[in-house]
Amino acid sequence: MNRSAATGSLPSATLALPGLAALALWLAAFALACYTLEHPALQSRGSNSFWTFLLGSGRSALGQTLYAHADVYFHGGVANSSRPAFRHLFQRWAEVIAPNRHRHEEGVSIFETLPWYRWATQLDPQNVDAWLDATYAASAIGQRPEFAARILAEGLRHNPRNYRLYLERGRLALRRSDWSPAAYALDVALRVFPENRPADDVEARQALLSLLNLGSFAHEILGERDQAAARLRQLLSLAPDNAVARTRLAELKRGADTRAAALAYLQQTLTGEHRCARETDDEHDHHP
Amino acid sequence: MNRCLVIARMVWLDLLRRKDLYVLLILLGGLLLALLSLNVFGLGGMVRYVKDAGLLLAWLFSWILAISVASRQLPQEETRRTIYSLLAKPLTRGELLFGKWLGAWSVVCAATSLFYLLIMLVVAARGGRFEPLTLAQTGLLHALGLGVLTALALALSTRATQSAAAALAYVGALASYLIVPQVPVFLAAETGLRANGLLILYYALPHLELFDLRQRAVHDWGPVPGALVAGLVLYSLVWIALLLLLGWLGFRRKRFARGAAR
Secondary structure: OOHHHHHHOHHHHHHHHHHHHHHHHHHHHHHHHHHHOOOHHHHHOOOHHHHHHHHOOHHHHHHHHHHHHHHHHHOOOOOOOOOOOOOOHHHHHHHHHOOOOOOOOOHHHHHHHHHHHHHHHHHOOOOHHHHHHHHHHHHHHOOOHHHHHHHHHHHHHHOOOOHHHHHHHHHHHHHOOOHHHHHHHHHHHHHHOOOOOOOOOHHHHHHHHHHHHHHHHHHHHHOOHHHHHHHHHHHHHHOOOOHHHHHHHHHHHHOOOOHHHHHHHHHHHHHOOOOOHHHHOOOOOOOO | OHHHHHHHHHHHHHHHHOOHHHHHHHHHHHHHHHHHOOOEOOEOOOOHHHHHHHHHHHHHHHHHHHHHHHHHHHHHHHHHOHHHHHHHOOOOHHHHHHHHHHHHHHHHHHHHHHHHHHHHHHHHHOOOOOOHHHHHHHHHHHHHHHHHHHHHHHHHHOOOOHHHHHHHHHHHHHHHHHHHHHHHHHHHHOOHHHHHHHHHHHHHOOOHHHHOOHHHHHOOOOOOOHHHHHHHHHHHHHHHHHHHHHHHHHHOOOOOOOOOOO
């Protein structure tokens, strides 16, 4: 091969390698960033600055993608798909390869979701849903409340005035029978709860009802009957048809020792609170 | 057939002389090690995300390698002017094309096997493992998908420059993998001309997503039925044959002007 022939191969190399090098650099920077973000020096200056510098406003979008991927892991690898207009051979094959069934991870396998929540929250620390889902995965399913508490503490460091995180902290403390910390967290949640919520904000209304309900349990179990009664009265002003709250308030007014009953009610409340978002999705096929 | 094997061997030697494969291997190893060092809220023992990200990187790198290797074969021979000496030998253009495809496909498959091996080692170091039969099926279907991709890039390079062929192959591959599987969902909201256009895309492009068994390997769903694998082998062979035929039709009467650099 002569010299000109040898130099003739350069264009192919120059076309392939810069692209590969750019991709390599970006991926390496991303992986390195995931690791170095744990460094105290970066933590002390606020983690947002680093990711904003690296990815700009795209970090939130990427964080949402990773959060969605965590949800896929929560459902055992099954993605949430929409209903197709027709079924063809290729789709039948695709359904055999990736069946559209509805199941949840249980036990320690739920921890497999946590790396994706970790990345999602690193990219977007204001993604409160990701902090909450990670906490739920670690505590309610994984039965590791100490890790859940650590996740929540980190989430609160980034979102110090978010009532949902305090509500979850209170819920977590109630599950661990830590009544005082639970009452404190739920009181803080009430204090930081935004006052000017629109009337049609169903989620906020539901959260406020939970705050008042759980707060009343915590104070009732601690023997702080006046505070428990105050929360129940506020709860009944928002939901007058809540028969359980009405009964409990009447019992408190009578002066009876209601702590055992409160514990039983609380147990029922905590076991029936979580509902999978996909279960309310009409377009999602549910195979047993 | 022997002449095809000689051509394929030349493709292997060419890739081994270049740095692409080594760069990708080092990069994959580095990224997998970075994945292992992730601090997941102080909790250890998770391995599925390493499998997932590892296999994703293996797919990404094997596609990059397949398109870059296949799309440069014929334009490179032309630029180097070695095409004249090749065609002067007792070798038909069809044999040259098939030999180039065989070499590109086999060398990319070999590189992909190395990627898989590296991932298996890292996963094992983390205390995890793949289900062997599922992983074998994942690798087999991945290799078949790469066969279609190399045939596509090679066919495009018979009538386009290397960069144009590579760009078109990337666009075609990404459309096949990302958009085509969503067409039945898009069609639920489309009518008329747009719906017909989507249907044409759905049937005219290869369904590369069918060769992706990564989720089964990552989430331990177990192997797919043998009949499905057989169907996919047949499907990929049809696509490879069709694309190589199109490539041959574009290449068989192509005139090479001496002195014209591409």
